[in-house]
Amino acid sequence: MIRYALLSCFLIISSILNAICPCMQNKAAPFPPALMEELQLAITLAKEAGRNAVPREMIYAALKEKFPESAWTVTTQTRDDVGVQIGLSQSGQAVLGVNYFPTYDALYWAVKGQGAYRQIGDGPLERLQLSSSRVEVLTPVSYVENVALAICHIAEGSPYNFYLSIEGEIEDFLSVDILLKEAGGVLTDGQGRPIDYRSQDFKGIIACSNRRLYQKILEELKTR
Secondary structure (H helix, E strand, C coil): CCCHHHHHHHHHHHHHHHHHHHHHCCCCCCCCCHHHHHHHHHHHHHHHHHCCCCCHHHHHHHHHHHHCCCCEEEECEEEEEEEEEEEEEECCCEEEEEEEECCCCEEEEEECEEEEEECCCCCCCEEEECCCCCCCCCCCCCCCCHHHHHHHHHHHHCCCCEEEEEEHHHHHHHHHHHHHHCCCCCCCCCECCCCCCCCCCCCEEEEEHHHHHHHHHHHHCCCC
């Protein structure tokens, strides 16, 4: 009974924030017509949940209450780099991702075909666009407390330009899958195939800042 009351309050607060959230009021915000309502709600919930330590079950319930037929995933990080990740897939492929890190007041989001964006605090909304022609040396992410944050850093052009892992849960990557791809990067499973988020068969992950470096990684893996 108490849990239901808390969820009801959370849904009411979310609907209010959805109307007044500063991010929503940014006239320059290029909210895409496709999935706009889903994106707005996901951003509102991620920011509210991140700031108030709302359990992931309540975030998920709020999303399913509004969009019951949609395939949502919600993950939360409670270690040093606290974060809330909300992802949406269609036919097993990532189409929307929202990542919020309250420690840095940093918001990252992307919608398929509409680009990837970052907003720090009340600052301007910035489009993330990695260079495909830039010549780089492979520099792996060496220490990871929060995988989503590490991949967000790759998407914004960090010197650490790739991440490999054979561990984790498949849903951990949905929210950053579309973010990295829309920024111009590459994210596949450990065998070089697109991740199907309907499957629970996790085969590792390769995340990289551009296709040229990605091909180098695949060639390295083949020699092992």
